[in-house]
Amino acid sequence: xxxxxxxxxxxxxxxxxxxxxxxxxxxxxxxxxxxxxxxxxxxxxxxxxxxxxxxxxxxxxxxxxxxxxxxxxxxxxxxxxxxxxxxxxxxxxxxxxxxxxxxxxxxxxxxxx
Amino acid sequence: xxxxxxxxxxxxxxxxxxxxxxxxxxxxxxxxxxxxxxxxxxxxxxxxxxxxxxxxxxxxxxxxxxxxxxxxxxxxxxxxxxxxxxxxxxxxxxxxxxxxxxxxxxxxxxxxx
Numbered sequence: 001x002x003x004x005x006x007x008x009x010x011x012x013x014x015x016x017x018x019x020x021x022x023x024x025x026x027x028x029x030x031x032x033x034x035x036x037x038x039x040x041x042x043x044x045x046x047x048x049x050x051x052x053x054x055x056x057x058x059x060x061x062x063x064x065x066x067x068x069x070x071x072x073x074x075x076x077x078x079x080x081x082x083x084x085x086x087x088x089x090x091x092x093x094x095x096x097x098x099x100x101x102x103x104x105x106x107x108x109x110x111x112x113x
Numbered sequence: 114x115x116x117x118x119x120x121x122x123x124x125x126x127x128x129x130x131x132x133x134x135x136x137x138x139x140x141x142x143x144x145x146x147x148x149x150x151x152x153x154x155x156x157x158x159x160x161x162x163x164x165x166x167x168x169x170x171x172x173x174x175x176x177x178x179x180x181x182x183x184x185x186x187x188x189x190x191x192x193x194x195x196x197x198x199x200x201x202x203x204x205x206x207x208x209x210x211x212x213x214x215x216x217x218x219x220x221x222x223x224x225x226x
Contacts, residue, residue: 004156042117042203042216043157058213090156102149102214104156 003027006091006105014113019078021108023091025071031094032074033102034058034066036087043090049074081112115140117206119217126194127225134189134220136204146187147205147214148178157203163187174198199224 003026013019023032031050035043035058045058047066055066063085065077078085091105116139126132138144145164149157161172168180178189187204204217 040218042205042218043214044216045213048213092156101159101162102157104158106154106156 004091004093004103004105006089006108008108009106010109012111012113013081015082016080019081019110019112021076021089021091021110023074023076023105025074025093027093027103028071029093029095029103030071031096031100032068033092033094034064034074034076035090035092036060036085037090037107038087046076046089078110078112081110083112086110086112115206115215117204117215117217119202119204119220121220122218123221123223125223125225128196129193132189132191132194132198132222134202134204134222136187136189136217138185138187138204138206138215140185140206140215145207146178146180147207148172148176148187148189149203149205150174151201151203151219153200160189160202194222194224196224196226198222 005024007022033048034046037043044060046064047058049055049068067075089108092102094100094102118137120135147162148160150160151157160176161170163170163180171177176191180187201219201221203219205214207214
């Protein structure tokens with residue numbers, strides 16, 4: 001299994017608070033992604049990174065920011081959490097672009113009350 | 114607009130029976146096609162992918178899929194399912210030099226003993 005660790009695995013927070021999710025990889029892959037998974041929607045890309053300090057928006061980036069200061073770490077921040085951001089968040093990595101095989105972390109279940 | 118449709122939200126199959134999960138896509142260019150599987154509480158794992166060449170592709174765990182350009186389909190098949198195949202299956206479409214995969218909503222496979 002690819003070395004991808006997401007933390008925390010579960011989090012409950014209140015509306016309006018900032019939340020940071022962490023993704024850590026030990027594979028030295030260049031590309032990292034944050035997805036959210038909601039019933040009936042499959043996966044939707046929030047942000048992705050194609051190198052240290054190189055990030056870009058996905059299809060559902062509003063209300064989220066990311067940072068990648070090291071190859072191995074990709075942080076997702078909900079600046080002011082809302083109930084609509086209750087979801088399961090997955091980090092993924094790949095050696096090449098999205099058309100390469102994606103390796104996924106185990107997910108973070110986030111509940112915003 | 115680019116889209117991926119998995120028409121079946123749930124499918125129930127008896128153990129030992131054959132399986133076909135449907136995936137239809139709408140995409141302007143020649144697509145890159147993927148099937149991923151997600152076991153409960155886990156991240157997604159790549160089953161197989163099609164980029165070019167032979168339209169029948171073999172994957173892990175005994176799965177195969179056939180690309181049919183004329184039908185814009187990429188259906189997943191397995192001749193004989195096992196109880197361990199119970200999971201959710203996602204079809205995805207991508208393009209060269211594109212970081213964003215388009216995901217189907219998923220099909221949940223239930224295995225009857």
